[in-house]
Amino acid sequence: MSGATTTPAAEKRTRVTENGPAGEQPEGLRARLAGSPVLRLVGRRLMIVIPLLFVVSALVFLLMEALPGDPAQIRAGMDASEEEVEAVRQQMGLDRPGHERYLSWLGGALTGDLGSSVVSGRAVTTLLGERLPVTLQMAGMAFVLSIVISLPLALAAARRPGGLVDRFVMVCSMTLLAVPNFVMALLLVLVFAVGLGMLPAIGFVPLAEGVWPNMRSMILPVLSLAVPMACFYARFLRGDLVEQLNAAAYIDTARSKGTGPWRILWLHAFRNSSFGLLTLVGLNIGALVGGTVIIERIFAMPGMGTLMLEGVMSSDVAVVQTCVFIFAAAAVFANLLVDVMYAVLDPRVRYGSH
């Protein structure tokens, strides 16, 4: 075989071109942190998120101004005379101009004073301390459950697209997806509480009174939230996995190594599909938070949603303001978290892309 070896010139060219794109990683912890694309990304996102939250808080304040009902009147009582109401108004500082009140609310919020409920007179922070854990537990469990349900279903369906399992999963998820969570809640109550009498229809038992009673009171609300979400995720993930399996060349490489179908599915395809799922989950956090409001109402759970609804109905401005702001902030931070996780999980972001 004449001339099979490359000339030295070609060899040199190889070195030059092939070392080009693979830049050296800076050494040392400090340099690594400063140069870390993940940290840079977090920084960039915070630059957007923090101003956004200020604007959101201002909008919430504006909305509260428009809420019907006069807080001074409520505090003073319905049969109070006009002078008494006026006195309460001054005492509450409600006679001051709007921007002053916003700034003082903001100042208070930043120092941990969120005002107090005009209805019960209790501090909003105290109320939060009671209510937030309930909602967090419920939303957290629903979130985890929706993922735990959807992943195996999507993987099983994608194993044989068009097969029996796939069709079953797709039809069921399409149908269940069309059941709004408040309807799902009532149907679950009808079956498991009214019909079978297995679980309590309403009410919440705190964790302090035992893990099992607490879980029993959580099962139906969590299911009502989780099932429609799980269907949504399963459908998305299944579609993305099938697309990867059909179209991605790296799947062919993996197959031609002799890798088995399940390993290809969960190791190769799923890793790539997980990024799309992550984005979807982040976008869906808002829906989850909104869902807790109505589900707490149905199951009479003493959480943030009920607190907000009660506040809305009774024009309890300080309470509603805080609740709405926390809901919005939760959704915003969930999305930030998703972006960061994305960056940590995706090597193309983690090591900087070219």
Next chain:
Amino acid sequence: MAVTSPPGSATLSPAPLAGSATRWSSFRRRLTIWISGSVVALLVITCYLGPFVLPIPSPVGGNVLDSGLSPGSPGHPLGTDVNGNDVLSRLIHGGRSSLTVGVVVNIIGLAIGGTVGAISAYLGGRADSIIMRALDVLIAFPSLVLVIVLAQILGPSLPNTILALSAFSIPAVARISRAATLKVMSMPYLQAAELSGSPWWRILSRHVVPNIVPQLTTFAMLGMAIVVVTEGALSFLGLGIPPPRPSWGNMIFEAQQSMSATPLLVLWPSIALLVTVLSFNLLGESIRDEVTGR
């Protein structure tokens, strides 16, 4: 060496697509569109024409003496509710409210959101980023939370429900419209139109709008489902369409009070909601697949 590239590659005329690969799936998709489309049409006809054509009693002002009649009672095929009102009639009138809210909210969303998104993308630069940041603020709120607060501010009524729901419909449509417009704007024919000096309104109306409308209508189908559900939730909470005017949401709420005694009263509006949402979802998904040619 690069000069020879593409080196000796046999540049023959490309093969025409052999075998329409997806005949069966496209047939199934068409079938889905037809079936779900028919169900939607049936729903619309029943809810809007039914009250004039069908021999059903008024949805309100029933006699308490007639309350709680079981399905199949004379004159009340689905029975009566606790107030003695005919359930079928309330379902039909409730559906009318839901569909009206859904359609109007989507039209508002498409008209305002669609325009804002398209213009924002078209203008680009500073204007675009200001508009998008403003939308970000609205989108930051979990939709139901924002709608609840707005509904309470506006007070419960049908028009106010529509206004409150538009608050999340507009930014959502605006985002989609913006993304679609950006895509169209990167197309060569649009750049050609710009270079040939067409005025901006002509470019928007001749090139951009016809290209983003299919995508937006698809979204509107899925949007119908979302709006109908959210209206149901709002009315369920007593913040949407006020009783005695029927809506599926407030029917479910009323029935919930006596759920253990008369579970059917919860089921009827739930089924109506499910069928509506399912057919709009199916219609939207299959039209989207048809448009994107998957």
Next chain:
Amino acid sequence: MRSGARLATMSGMLNATREPAATSNGAAGPILVVDDLRVTFSRHGRVVHAVNGLSYQVRPGRTLAIIGESGSGKSVSVRALMGLLPPSAHIEGSARLDGTELVGLDDKSWRAVRGCQIAMVFQDPASSLNPTMSIGAQLIEAIRMHAPLKRREAAQKAIDLLKLVRLPSPEKRLKQFPHQLSGGMRQRVVIAIALSSDPKLLIADEATTALDVTTQAQIMELLVDIQERLGMAVIMISHDLSLAACYAHEVLVMYAGKAVEHAETRNLFSNVRMPYTKALLDAIPQLSTPAHLQPAIVGGHPPDLSALPEGCAFLPRCPSSTEQCRIEPHLAEHEPEHAYACWHPVSRDGSCTGQKEERP
């Protein structure tokens, strides 16, 4: 330098042609025997005949190039050998690898063949590696698939393989991800994966098409070098006739899912007999010819594979067709070591090589 040949006219290409049959392996029997291979895709009434009775053999240490225009069934025919066709494909005929029948293998047996006996390198190095897994993980997965090695031993073998494919600083690469490598480096990794279990047959489906010309030459040199060291058989698929002329021992020309000409490389290019092959050769742009004088591309369309006519598939586009061509010509060794399927082969003096050599 072999890549220099790429610039040259056909005569230049011929000078660079690989010598027929490495003598040491010349006597060995074929490692792959493909016999009347047929692949159809049926989709509700319409049947696409992608491969229609393909037969060839490959001996160890030899390189077979399969060429033909887009859609002629090159990829489908080799994917059938890897079991990589979708379930909608129906495969008939026979393909025996070292005595093992590949047609009709079940999923389990396929896994034992793939990677272990046959390996494949794909067209696009940008997408044929998993972007979310490190190079090491992907290479070690391949190594451990067929050998019961410990992680550490597998990592050592991975480094050895990366050295074999001449990837600079192999230790460092194991921790890197595909996006951190250039296209040529990625293709080296894919080749390393393919070599991980000493396959008897390596299939390169347009392995260099996506690379720039310099890298293309380097990768081809690498494949040739490794083949000579390991003595495996190689099937290379290409659009690029000059590439085939440079690196293959023999060339098989496909048209509409059939072999239409098959011969030793030197023999084929110096003595083209099949009008389709001639058309392909004429379609090569010549640097020395101004663009407007370049020969026309092969006129007409490739045939509809779901409605192939009786007779020669090239008939509608063939300049030398006659009535006789309505009867199908069969591939046969009309001349020693030179098989073609044509009733009216191109005559020697009309052969394209002759014409081109006269060009200034």
